[in-house]
Amino acid sequence: MTQLKADTENSSGVSLSSSKPLAWIGNYSDKTWHPSFEHYHSVQELIANKQPPQLIVFSLDPEEQDVQLNELRKHSITALSKIYVEHESALSPYLSNGVWEESCLKGFEQYQERLSKVGLPYDEDIRFKLLTYLWLHDEPLLPKMQPSKSYIFSYPLLSAFGIELAEVMPWLASMVENEWLVENSLTNRVRYCASCQSGHLNYVDVCPKCESIDTSLQASLHCFKCGHVGAQESFKTRSSLTCPNCLTQLRHIGTDYDRPIETSKCRRCNHLFSESLVVAECLHCHVHNPVDKLQVRNVYSYTISALGSTLVRRGMKNVTLLPNVGEQMAYSQFYWLLDWANKLAKRHDMKHTLVSLQASNLSEFIKEKGEVEGLARLDAIQERLQSVVRMTDACCGDGFGGLLMFFPVTERKNLDAVIKKLLNVKSLQHDQSLSLELKIIELPDDIGSNVEDWLVDKLTQAETKAL
């Protein structure tokens, strides 16, 4: 390991105040804008160092580079690092973050900024690892075409993360179903052998009767008089056509003879046919697949979804109690509404009520139940809450995983029906382990110039009612 450059303030003016070193693997070529690098000969050396570098630049010969890139993405220390290459190699577009140039420093700065905001523990779960990777680098997940391989398309990054080839498709599908990933663009559509999943298929036209490939085109004639059908050659005399069966001279197409639509002949079973059957012969297992029985797969590139990004930033806290109740409003709109309704109430002597509903033990609840079950429970609760809210009520998230519900022209005392319904929602849970808290604020009030500040104050002051 060699210290190549001491100054961390480089010519581009980008400050690289990283406590962790920047690594250079392979032959170093000095540039004026380079920050200081620690130099390694191989990935093994770097990993043995146990100091996870955030920026790694490769300068190796292509084959070696691909192998080492794969190693880096495989290893948990460097799986999410910013990796650049001096020269492109076959896998570099999929496993690295681009070619090393001056503008990369800016990209790295952005990366560091994002890295500090990651709130999702990704080490344990490959799904979170991928989401974090995509969010950190702001790049799509690209498929790579590999014609020499039977699977034709693969995702090198997923392979490096340790996902088995056979699992890739269902794995990605579940990511999309969770709404963490979105299909970015359709790269291709591939058909695979139903028997061995190989994409190496030979589409071959065969006899529809015996499936022999030994077929040939044959111009045939059909004698109207005796119904004989045979090869045109067998009808030919010197300058005319004569049926070899009934010896009638065939003068006029449509009157004496015509051409049968069967234009192909099987040389094995002598079957005459018009359209040959097309089968896909697997080049690996030699199974003849009917074309409609092949497995069709669409190959997409993927990007992280808005939900996925939120998940990465907020971690599991992101999971809110009530994201879908009613028609949720934007904060600004909701605050404006509160302000307006408040003024209205003052002038016309009306009473409004604002209810805050929060789950105090949401993250524990999810942890306890496991993510799958926990989220399913939340879904059920949300569904029931929807029945509590009327069309004229306004809802908004409270920014802490809870829900704000505004009941216009409704006095505190008239709210019992709602509270009863909420209690009902709670009691419908199997084990009642999710504890819901209720806070009630009455309008009109002196809101002041900042609705948000007023709301935060009021919510902290308001008495908490456990449901």
Next chain:
Amino acid sequence: MSDLNTIIYLLVDTFHQASTDFLVAFGLIPIFILYETPLIALILTGILKYHYRQMSLRDAASFYQPKVSCIVTCYSEGEDIALTAKSLLEQTYPGCIEIILVVDGAVQNKETYETALRLSKEKRSDNRNIIVLPKWQRGGRVSSCNAGLDLSSGEIVLALDGDTSFDNDMVARIAPHFEDPRVPATSGAIRVRNAGASIFAKFQSIEYLMSMQGSKTGLAEWNLQTNISGAFGAFRRSVLVKIGGWTTHSAEDLDLTIRLKQYQKRHPSWYIPYEPLAIALTDVPVKLGDLIKQRLRWDGDLFFIFFRKHWQSFTPKLVGFKHYIFTLLYGWIQNIVLPFIVIGYIAYLLISIPINVALSLFIGVYFVYMAVLIFFFLFIMIAMSERIKEDLLLLPLLLVFPLYSIFMRLVAVFALINEMVRQSHEESSMAPWWVLKRGGKFK
């Protein structure tokens, strides 16, 4: 009953007298039958000559296989042009055949045009090629032929109708004629495809047979072909280009034949052969009304061509003496004067002679005519028909055919008067009015 007895008596008596005294027979036989005798003799000897020539033909394989362009004039035939095109693709001729489908008024005749396009895309052997030439604005048959000629590249050009299909050896039989450099044009026989459709179609079938396999075959042997049919004509392209292709006005086929003949004096060695074994099948009018309309057009056009358009050029100096005499006798007189004589003769019989005598004489003439007809028909069928079984079915109709024949003469008289008085050729449906108008007027 007594009337019938009288008629039969007179008839038998007449036959008896005619059989014993030649002069009586000569006096009774209408002059027009005598007039037709040399023609029949020419035809019969011509057919015999044809067979003699066929027998003495040396059976030598020829390497003459020029490229043949088939100009098919299409209009509102729609799907039917597929049969025409297919029958041309099916030709056994080993040389190259170029099929030019000229769709006149392709905007109105969308179905025809689409059929043509579809045909042009179908798979076929290397030496068969289909070209579609759409003419968006209708210009008539003549403009279609000329446009096709302009596009054609074959040494031999065939001008064909879109509703006519061909035996698969048609080109193989037509093309060898052009190996003789003295041949500027030729044509083949047209048969009726829809003879079974009605009795009038059957009558026309008999007519076509006697005209195509009979008259034309025989007369062509003496180089006296009267007309190269518009539905089925073959030309040496260089000759056709030299004489300027087809010209406007109706009956462009007869017009072209006459213009070819006008070169006879300059090219005495030219002759126009006829190939009776090159067969085209066409649909004829099924209903009497349509048939009459067609004949009104044809017969009127004859008068127009002979007496209006080519009146001045009809001289022995141009066409030669033989053609001059023949056209005079069997072009002009037979087609234009004879219908008047026949109808006049019948009218004269009915008016001037007692009705019994007239009827018996009429029946007598009818039998003579029928006898000649049956002989002629059988002769032609045995000598020339390549579809004897089908033609034999027409035989019983010969008993009433003379009536049809007289009726058609009546139609011809109407047509001729119509053309003489009203210049009906200007109403032809074969081209739009503005084309006919620009073609110049003939008084």
